[in-house]
Amino acid sequence: MKPYLVVVTGPTAIGKTSVSIDIAQHFKTEIISADSRQLFKEMVIGTAVPDHDELQKVPHHFIHTHSIFDYYNASRFESDVLDKLSLLYKSYKVVVMTGGSMMYVDAVCNGIDELPAIDFRIREQVVEQFEKEGLEPLLIELKKLDPEYYGQVDQKNPKRIMHAIEICRMTGTSFSSFRTNQKKERPFEVIKIGLTASRDILYDRINRRVDAMVESGLEEEARQLYDHRNNNALNTVGYREWFDYFDGLMSREEAIEKIKSNTRRYARKQQTWFKRDPDIQWFDTADKDLIIPYILQKMN
Secondary structure: OEEEEEEEOOOOOOOOOHHHHHHHHHHOOOOEEOOOOOOOOOOHHHHHOOOOOHHHHOOOOOOOOOOOOOOOOOOHHHHHHHHHHHHHOOOEEEEEEEOOOOHHHHHHHHOOOOOOOOHHHHHHHHHHHHHHHOOOOHHHHHHOOOOOHHHHOOOOOOHHHHOOOOOHHHHOOHHHHOOOOOOOOOOOOOEEEEEOOOOOHHHHHHHHHHHHOOOOOHHHHHHHHHHHHHOOOHHHOOOOHHHHHOOOOOOOOHHHHHHHHHHHHHHHHHHHOOOOOOOOEEEEHHHHHHHHHHHHHOOO
């Protein structure tokens, strides 16, 4: 019998942490965080890391394990999590993974295409160009080298643009040519749980979370990171708006409202992504008591 990976996902602020802890406590197991920003130890308040009490309830992995100065991506996350799972499954039949980083969840559940390792010098060249010239020249180059991927990629995401350029420059062929999207076999069964709520409830949760972050010192955290604002990890909702405020591009009140609106926009993007996955069983947050019985049913 294969062990199980129970995945709890859904839009930001929907309540994934609480539900994942309930599930982990029921099965007396541990939690893997699939959040691409909670990895970074310099980013605490703005990434909604589980608080001290929550972390004490259940062991969590992949929280504050790296620095913003470390290069990290979904491919490395896939490899690291598979290694961690092989160890955890020696003690547990069930492990919980939770997070809203779509690429990271897919990487563990389905695998991502094997891409060539990037030569360090090429990576340095691309990073240096981005820091000096911004994203636009890289977008122009990507459109020329790989028009297919250019038409698909989020053109406001420097990390993905830069990675595609690295592949193109190093291999002399398009990034798209390496993307087969073939699902990989896993030595565990995946049970996917999605959390949802009405738009009014979700937006209210987002707005209240942002207010709580501000009260907890998000502005000060962003100010401490300001000198590193061009770091890709910090191109994130909740930080870049403060950087614009510090640069005099908007007022403090506008920055806070912009964080709320950008977070709502990100939540819509998450919902669109996850709803394309037919394997996710959706539960309204008001019906979360039905989740554990559903998991038990799937396991029998």
